[in-house]
Amino acid sequence: MTTLPVSQNKRRVLYRNLMIAAIALLGVLAIASRIFDVNVHGVALVVVAICAVLSFLQFNALDEVAKQAHYIAWYWGGLVALIAISVIGVGLSTDFISYAPVQAWLETWTNNPNEETSFLLGLIASPTLLMLGFAAWWAAYWLRRR
């Protein structure tokens, strides 16, 4: 016997609230690791895995209008972000865009800027831009239809 709410609306809200709580927990873990100098990577990975499952469940519980907003936002927001990533990539590799601000940022935020941290920055920057493109497009699309 399931104890989950039968209503799609209620399930959507439940999954959304659980996801917000999980993301807040990630924030708490990040702060705690800084303050108490403890390794929380394992716990954080479990929370991220839970978030992934919740996002899958929440998407399935969305109604068709909200799903349409996500499809359109991923397509157009993601496309704009991909163009931005490509332009930045080509610009940096051809010296059309200066690498100095990136280097300065790395030196500010990492103790030892090297190839590994540069690679990690690139790895994080690309999906971050995709997320920003998605979020901006989604907000514009959804707010106009509220």
Place this chain on the structure above:
Amino acid sequence: MRNRLKVLRAERNWSQADLAEKLDVSRQSVNAIETGKYDPSLPLAFKIAKVFGLPIEQIFNDDDVAQAAE
């Protein structure tokens, strides 16, 4: 696509939230459909028709057909 959702809702004294609950969608989705910013899928259109107890064509009209009738 034009629709009579707002009128039908008002006749029954339902809020957007009431209709959203009956359709099991969000209130924002009801608003998007009602204001013509989103055309519902056939399954949702049938659900709306069922909730109001009317045939689909009495709720939704094609723009061209509606203009021709005016």
